Each structure stands twice: as structure tokens, then as C-alpha cells.
Amino acid sequence: MxxxxxxxxxxxxxxxxxxxxxxxxxxxxxxxxxxxxxxxxxxxxxxxxxxxxxxxxxxxxxxxxxxxxxxxxxxxxxxxxxxxxxxxxxxxxxxxxxxxxxxxxxxxxxxxxxxxxxxxxxxxxxxxxxxxxxxxxxxxxxxxxxxxxxxxxxxxxxxxxxxxxxxxxxxxxxxxxxxxxxxxxxxxxxxxxxxxxxxxxxxxxxxxxxxxxxxxxxxxxxxxxxxxxxxxxEQTDIQNQPLSDAWNKVPYFTLPSTQKNIAIIGAGLSGCSLAYSLSRRGVKTKIYEVANTIAAGASGIPLFSLRPRLFQANSAIAEYYLHSFLFSSKMLQSLTRFGELTWYQCGVVQLQSALNKKSPLKTLSLTALYPDSVLRNLTDYSRTKLRSIADIETALFFPQGGFVSPASLCAAYCTLSKVAVHLNTAVATLVQKEIKVGSPNIYKEHNGWQLRGDNGDLIDTVDAVIFANSQNISQFEQLRELPIESVSGQVTRFAGTAESNNIDHIITGERTLFPSTDHELVSHLVAASYRNFDGLTPNDSFSDFDNEENFKAIQKSLTNKSLLHNDILQSQAAIRSSTPDRVPLVGAVPNINIIKNRYGGLKRNANRKFDNLYTDQNYWPGLYISAAHGSNGLATCGYSAEILASLICGEQLPIGQETLDALNPIRFAIRDLKKQIS
Structure with missing residues (x-):
């Protein structure tokens, strides 16, 4: 890199x-x-x-x-x-x-x-x-x-x-x-x-x-x-050649010039950032949220930290995470500069215990791969200052990292985009409007989608729909086979001390310790526990045990064990959603039944090639998704919103085909076929 x-x-x-x-x-x-x-x-x-x-x-x-x-x-x-x-x-x-x-x-x-x-x-x-x-x-x-x-x-x-x-x-x-x-x-x-x-x-x-x-x-x-x-x-007879296998040819959906009307389901970071990116292109959006406020789910956690997800070697997906981090850092600086929110660019100290839970990454390899403006070793001054706080001998420093209130960020996106947000509105099903018979390309004849409630009542009719509601996507027939894994996470705010008031960086080990934003009543948010989500609501998943685990885990990273008091001032649980490969779902929504029928030959020959006729039919017309961002959502939601906005509006994308393939929700169906999984 x-x-x-x-x-x-x-x-x-x-x-x-x-x-x-x-x-x-x-x-x-x-x-x-x-x-x-x-x-x-x-x-x-x-x-x-x-x-x-x-x-x-x-x-x-x-x-x-x-x-x-x-x-x-x-x-x-x-x-x-x-x-x-x-x-x-x-x-x-x-x-x-x-x-x-x-x-x-x-x-x-x-x-x-x-x-x-x-x-x-x-x-x-x-x-x-x-x-x-x-x-x-x-x-x-x-x-x-x-x-x-x-x-x-x-x-x-x-x-x-x-x-x-x-x-x-x-x-x-x-x-x-x-x-x-x-x-x-x-x-x-x-x-x-x-x-x-x-x-x-x-x-x-x-x-x-x-x-x-x-x-x-x-x-x-x-x-x-x-x-x-x-x-x-002057040459006009060159045929369009896809850059990847036929099943990966993602359609560019050109919205009608007379009406650009998109529904976004979900008012968290993903949904609100999508409204902002589309509004910059003159696209009218509406957000539908089942809760009574924006940022009600995982985006309602008090603070999110911004740092890049690290990789040992360069790859398309490694570049995606790097540029998600860089784009979001620029966006947060811009919104702060114009007075829309408060972004604390305090830098992030990442301890060895946070690098990779399965196999520790080598810090020398990381500093050789990533630019110094993104990742560097701590300076002698910082080491001296932090040594009395945490075990920082093998720590890395992200100077562009920091933290923000995700609810404030969602509010800023909504204010700037002037999006109409419909709270307490549960969209239960989507009904596709009639498509003209005999067309070889359903995208040219797509007439929009009807959003219907629990009783089948019509909520709205739109040109396109973007799903940004993560763990709830499986309620929709068109998304039922997309794999989503949910994890319960809990954050705890502990009372601080005069010494902890001197912490001016985020410190990330097994848990993340945020600096105090109030230097009179010193306190520190510690995030976050991880527990498999078994279908309980976020409130039901709240646990006193997780509060205790948060305190024990952050104490492991601290050399000064009396830095924090085990006095709980605030605690909150939420559900984070991810995918089996820990990469979000970003792109057009695939029609899994068509995929299974058209590309069933992959079960017999995983390297089989297919013609690229009618490949737009591999996807539901006008349906898109940006979901399952996991614990990297502050970095990836904004960048993914730009990717989707470019895709929907027919622009060149800020990512290459290899990265688009890695984000494409169709990837799981194709992998299953190649593994001979029905």
C-alpha cells in the first residue's frame, strides 16, 4: 500500500x-x-x-x-x-x-x-x-x-x-x-x-x-x-465485455430522469449515510425506521471509535478497509469543520491484544505495508506518557483515528440530506410492480416497488429500495437466504480518576477505553463485550456479567490498576451484525433462485464459464443493500454509501471489480454452489 x-x-x-x-x-x-x-x-x-x-x-x-x-x-x-x-x-x-x-x-x-x-x-x-x-x-x-x-x-x-x-x-x-x-x-x-x-x-x-x-x-x-x-x-461496434465472471456482472440501475425516489429501510449509520450520499446527487430518499428514533440499534451506542481494520498483506479487501477509514476520517473532519457535529480526532493506540484474536499480526509487517500517515509506531514522548497507563511496548498508533457519537453523526446526515424520516413505521413486505412481458432485460421495464405494512397496507411506492437494517433483513423474501450473523455487545461507562483524566488517546486492547469528554466529572466508556445473539432483544441481552467482564478485560491492558473505579455510571447493549467472512453486504440484491438455476453447473465444475447474456436478471431490479458492517461500521458505512450511490446513479465506482466482487452479496450463493451445497 x-x-x-x-x-x-x-x-x-x-x-x-x-x-x-x-x-x-x-x-x-x-x-x-x-x-x-x-x-x-x-x-x-x-x-x-x-x-x-x-x-x-x-x-x-x-x-x-x-x-x-x-x-x-x-x-x-x-x-x-x-x-x-x-x-x-x-x-x-x-x-x-x-x-x-x-x-x-x-x-x-x-x-x-x-x-x-x-x-x-x-x-x-x-x-x-x-x-x-x-x-x-x-x-x-x-x-x-x-x-x-x-x-x-x-x-x-x-x-x-x-x-x-x-x-x-x-x-x-x-x-x-x-x-x-x-x-x-x-x-x-x-x-x-x-x-x-x-x-x-x-x-x-x-x-x-x-x-x-x-x-x-x-x-x-x-x-x-x-x-x-x-x-x-468514433468506433461504436465494440461490445461491452464484463471484467469478471458472468454471475458477478453487477447492474447499473439508472433511475428515471423524471422521478428519483428511493426508500431506505433502517435509520442507523448505514441508512443515514446513504441518504446523505444520494442527496448530494439530487436523489430523493425516504427513511423508514421501525423504532421511535434514529440510531436506535447498534448506532445508538454512545461512542464509536474510528480505526482501520488491518491486514498482513495488500489485497482488494484490505484496500477497501483502508479507504473506508480514510474516507470516513475526511468526512468527519468536514462535518466538524462546518459545525454539524463534534469529532474527536485524538488518535488511537492499538495494543497487541487487539490486533487479531486468532493469529497476532506482526507489527513490523504492518508498519512496512501501511503509510506512516495511517499507522506508525508510538513516538518516544508518547511511550513515556503512556507507559504508566498501559502495556504499549508493541503498540501501534493511528494518528487519524478518533471517536464520535454515532447518533449525532446520523442526525447530521439527516439534517444535511433533508431526508424525510418515517419513524415507528414497520415495512413488512415488498411487492414488485408489474413488469412488461417479453422484455429480454427486466431493468429496462422495472416499474418500482410497493412497500407494505404488517396488514398488507400500502406504505409507499418507490423506484428503488436499499436495505440498511442488518439483523432484520431476513424478514424480506428477497433477502431471506443472505447469511447474517448477530452478536450481542455491551458497553459500560466507569468512573474515572484524576490520573485517568490525563488519557488523551483511545486505547484498544481486548476492550476499547475512550478518553473522558468531561474533565470535571471524569468517566470513561469501555467497549464492548461479544456474545452470540440467540434471538433475544437488545434489552434482554443486557447483562451485569458483561459489565464485570468489561472491567476485567480493560484492567488487563492497564498497568495502573487503580486508574478506573468499578463504579458503573452507564451501561447499554446492542446487536451488531456481520457475515461469515466478516465483510459487509454491499451491492445489488441477488435473486438466489435464478442464481441456483442458472449457475448450477458450478457444482460439477467450479471453474466453469458462462455466457453473459441477461446477467442483469441475476439481481432483483432496484433492490440494494448495505448491511452487516459489524464493529467497523463507523469506517465502512460512509464509504459503502458512496459505492452504492455511484452504482445506482451510473457513475464510475471508487473501487475496482475485485473489491466489488468481495462485497457483492451474491458471493455466498456462488461459494455454496462451488462447494456443492444446495
Missing amino acids: KLVTPNISWQENGHPFSEDYKDIYFSAEDPIGESEHVFLRGNLLPERWQQLDRDQFTLAELGFGSGLNFLLACKLWNESPTKGQRLHYIAFEKHPLQLDQMQKLHALWPELQPFSEQFITQYADQGSGCHRFLLSDAIILDLHFGDAKDRLNQLEQRAGIDAWFLDGFNPKRNHAIWGSNILQQIARLSHAGTTLSTYSVAGTLRRNLNQIGFTVKKIQGFGRKRHMLQASY
């Missing part, structure tokens, strides 16, 4: 020079003028954005560098009549600049300061993968760190790219980014009318672009450069 930082030197004019590629980052004479000419006008963006008749425009850049092209695109978008429309900017960078380098460069362009400030407050060189930035309701930046060939290969063709900026270093010194493999991916992701521009007029590049379907012409270059390339994609 760690990346190689660029080797740059600074020229006398304050501009950077790449020692790796022996090339400049931008024109020494007029970088803004060159960027506007080559990339903005080269793709005819001023004219196209004046007449844009779609909800969004997707722009991709190879070679993000200083971010100058991005800032100028933001400025032009802001100046264009694009109210209610979205710019989705997708950029790729193998060697991202460090934060201080980026700040130094952006200081050169004070006229771009409003957009630079929004970007810089979220930017950090925090590892490989796709970093999603929400700069406003109108602009999304997906910044992919890593090899462009690998990252492009993960993008979905159906979402498409409308314009390309090719801004890598000189082709003579940076062969890979201009190679045929990259250009083939560009063609795959383009559609009729997609444009492309670049400063390079190399003959090989022109010929390769022609071969993959682009019409290319040389036009007037900028400044002393005589020519540049402008291209338009």
Missing part, C-alpha cells in the same frame, strides 16, 4: 523537476495558459459544458501531477451553467506528491485558491488505491494512486468516460503510460463522441490512437510548441 514518492528537485523559478523522468511538471512560461489551451479547450469543454444536457460529465486524466488541470477544470465547471449537474474527475498518478510539495505548488496559483483549499484539506499521500474526494455537491474527484494500467483495468465500461487528458511525462522517458496497453483501456472506457487531448504529437501515439478507434488531428499548440493532438472516439 505504501507508494514510492517522486524524486523531484526545485528549479530557480520555484517549479518542480522530475529527476525520475528528467522532465518538467508543467510549462515554465505560463502553466495555466498551457493547461487551459491543451486540455480544457483541446477537449472543447467550454462549449460542451455550456450545452450539457446530462446529469454528469466524467473526465479522466493520466498523470495528475500537481493537480493544475483538475483545479482549472473545477474553475471552468463553476463558471459554466451546470446547476444541479455533477463533474466526476478521475485521475491517475503512480508517484503522488507529498502534502508539503503539493501545498508549495498550489501557492503559485492564488487565483485557484478556493478550489485548491478544498482539495488540500483532504489531500495526503496515504497509499495505493482510489481516494475519493467530495469537493462539493457538484464535484467528485477519484484520485487513483498506483500503476495506471492496473487501475484502469478495474474501471467499468458501462459508466464511460466523456473526455481524456493525457498529461504524462515525455513519452521518450515514460513509455508505460503511453503504451498500447493503456491506450486499449482508454478505448474500452470511451464511447462515441469521447474526446482526448495531449501536448504530444509523437507519430507512434497518433497511429496507435487511430488503430483503437480515435480520429486524430494536429492542431495549434501552445506558446513555442507548434502542435498538439486533439482526438475524438
Whole structure:
């Protein structure tokens, strides 16, 4: 996950020079003028954005560098009549600049300061993968760190790219980014009318672009450069090729342009974050909650801590958990900055006893894998301060970690999204509205869903439904076969002492100890016990025994045994839900009966391939789920909401196909077939 930082030197004019590629980052004479000419006008963006008749425009850049092209695109978008429309900017960078380098460069362009400030407050060189930035309701930046060939290969063709900026270093010194493999991916992701521009007029590049379907012409270059390339994609007969097995082809559900109406079932962190992400895209949502308040279930626990789930090696799912943590950290900072809630970014000290209950992870491997901005060893100062509190000899520190009230976070999401929340409303069944007979693709003819109560009474009719109610999903026929495991957890608030008042980090061992938020009446929340849930209600699962176990477990981590008093000031139990593989259910809801019939051949041959005809029918049209986030919900709910919102609205996703497959609820049915389980 760690990346190689660029080797740059600074020229006398304050501009950077790449020692790796022996090339400049931008024109020494007029970088803004060159960027506007080559990339903005080269793709005819001023004219196209004046007449844009779609909800969004997707722009991709190879070679993000200083971010100058991005800032100028933001400025032009802001100046264009694009109210209610979205710019989705997708950029790729193998060697991202460090934060201080980026700040130094952006200081050169004070006229771009409003957009630079929004970007810089979220930017950090925090590892490989796709970093999603929400700069406003109108602009999304997906910044992919890593090899462009690998990252492009993960993008979905159906979402498409409308314009390309090719801004890598000189082709003579940076062969890979201009190679045929990259250009083939560009063609795959383009559609009729997609444009492309670049400063390079190399003959090989022109010929390769022609071969993959682009019409290319040389036009007037900028400044002393005589020519540049402008291209338009004309080829329309390339068939859509899925990136994975046919059963994994997740449908992009395009909502009706005249009505965008989605019901979310569940008003916890998952449901409320979904309402917020969809509202940023102009989608109308309603939340239906059986309880008499939002955050009534596991999200009603007083405090949640934010820290990443760690892995020994890099993988698609490891990147998902890393970027869930990073995205949520940025989101919490943003909401706090605008006064919507209080986020305590106090850092998290993670003891060896918390790393992995089955097989301890090696701290040296972890610090070698994860960026320092995410995970590091404790400083000598922190060790000295904490040694009298806990056993921290093998501890790790997450500087971006912290804690928040999940109920306050749910309330902030609801306030900002202006979502209609219907409390005390139990949705018992879903009835699909009539689908026209004879259609080969049920998504094109889907007419919505009726939400009905216990007595069959009609509650609402909507275009789509998202399930965010975790342990209660099995009540719905369409979700009955999805595996959900529930665990009872209990938190306890104990009285503190003058010494415990000095604790300013979260300390996580077998239990998690939160700093006191009241320095007059010092107390500390300890979370949380784990017990298998046997069908009791959360209130019935409350246990005095768990309070005692919480105290004993946190005492094991403390070197000062008199730090806390065993005086219980508060106790609360809740039900957490997870899956057998401890990864949440995020995506479209599969039709399990169709899956079993269509892919039954996997029982005889686990590697069998299938044609990709009618694969949209593998899923219930307009049904989605984000549930079973377990104890990682503060990190994963917000990021998963972005993934689902992008999927529903037909955007490129911030995750690759491999990660989408790992989250896809269909995975369990396919695994069972391969294991010959009926």
C-alpha cells in the first residue's frame, strides 16, 4: 500500500523537476495558459459544458501531477451553467506528491485558491488505491494512486468516460503510460463522441490512437510548441465485455430522469449515510425506521471509535478497509469543520491484544505495508506518557483515528440530506410492480416497488429500495437466504480518576477505553463485550456479567490498576451484525433462485464459464443493500454509501471489480454452489 514518492528537485523559478523522468511538471512560461489551451479547450469543454444536457460529465486524466488541470477544470465547471449537474474527475498518478510539495505548488496559483483549499484539506499521500474526494455537491474527484494500467483495468465500461487528458511525462522517458496497453483501456472506457487531448504529437501515439478507434488531428499548440493532438472516439461496434465472471456482472440501475425516489429501510449509520450520499446527487430518499428514533440499534451506542481494520498483506479487501477509514476520517473532519457535529480526532493506540484474536499480526509487517500517515509506531514522548497507563511496548498508533457519537453523526446526515424520516413505521413486505412481458432485460421495464405494512397496507411506492437494517433483513423474501450473523455487545461507562483524566488517546486492547469528554466529572466508556445473539432483544441481552467482564478485560491492558473505579455510571447493549467472512453486504440484491438455476453447473465444475447474456436478471431490479458492517461500521458505512450511490446513479465506482466482487452479496450463493451445497 505504501507508494514510492517522486524524486523531484526545485528549479530557480520555484517549479518542480522530475529527476525520475528528467522532465518538467508543467510549462515554465505560463502553466495555466498551457493547461487551459491543451486540455480544457483541446477537449472543447467550454462549449460542451455550456450545452450539457446530462446529469454528469466524467473526465479522466493520466498523470495528475500537481493537480493544475483538475483545479482549472473545477474553475471552468463553476463558471459554466451546470446547476444541479455533477463533474466526476478521475485521475491517475503512480508517484503522488507529498502534502508539503503539493501545498508549495498550489501557492503559485492564488487565483485557484478556493478550489485548491478544498482539495488540500483532504489531500495526503496515504497509499495505493482510489481516494475519493467530495469537493462539493457538484464535484467528485477519484484520485487513483498506483500503476495506471492496473487501475484502469478495474474501471467499468458501462459508466464511460466523456473526455481524456493525457498529461504524462515525455513519452521518450515514460513509455508505460503511453503504451498500447493503456491506450486499449482508454478505448474500452470511451464511447462515441469521447474526446482526448495531449501536448504530444509523437507519430507512434497518433497511429496507435487511430488503430483503437480515435480520429486524430494536429492542431495549434501552445506558446513555442507548434502542435498538439486533439482526438475524438468514433468506433461504436465494440461490445461491452464484463471484467469478471458472468454471475458477478453487477447492474447499473439508472433511475428515471423524471422521478428519483428511493426508500431506505433502517435509520442507523448505514441508512443515514446513504441518504446523505444520494442527496448530494439530487436523489430523493425516504427513511423508514421501525423504532421511535434514529440510531436506535447498534448506532445508538454512545461512542464509536474510528480505526482501520488491518491486514498482513495488500489485497482488494484490505484496500477497501483502508479507504473506508480514510474516507470516513475526511468526512468527519468536514462535518466538524462546518459545525454539524463534534469529532474527536485524538488518535488511537492499538495494543497487541487487539490486533487479531486468532493469529497476532506482526507489527513490523504492518508498519512496512501501511503509510506512516495511517499507522506508525508510538513516538518516544508518547511511550513515556503512556507507559504508566498501559502495556504499549508493541503498540501501534493511528494518528487519524478518533471517536464520535454515532447518533449525532446520523442526525447530521439527516439534517444535511433533508431526508424525510418515517419513524415507528414497520415495512413488512415488498411487492414488485408489474413488469412488461417479453422484455429480454427486466431493468429496462422495472416499474418500482410497493412497500407494505404488517396488514398488507400500502406504505409507499418507490423506484428503488436499499436495505440498511442488518439483523432484520431476513424478514424480506428477497433477502431471506443472505447469511447474517448477530452478536450481542455491551458497553459500560466507569468512573474515572484524576490520573485517568490525563488519557488523551483511545486505547484498544481486548476492550476499547475512550478518553473522558468531561474533565470535571471524569468517566470513561469501555467497549464492548461479544456474545452470540440467540434471538433475544437488545434489552434482554443486557447483562451485569458483561459489565464485570468489561472491567476485567480493560484492567488487563492497564498497568495502573487503580486508574478506573468499578463504579458503573452507564451501561447499554446492542446487536451488531456481520457475515461469515466478516465483510459487509454491499451491492445489488441477488435473486438466489435464478442464481441456483442458472449457475448450477458450478457444482460439477467450479471453474466453469458462462455466457453473459441477461446477467442483469441475476439481481432483483432496484433492490440494494448495505448491511452487516459489524464493529467497523463507523469506517465502512460512509464509504459503502458512496459505492452504492455511484452504482445506482451510473457513475464510475471508487473501487475496482475485485473489491466489488468481495462485497457483492451474491458471493455466498456462488461459494455454496462451488462447494456443492444446495
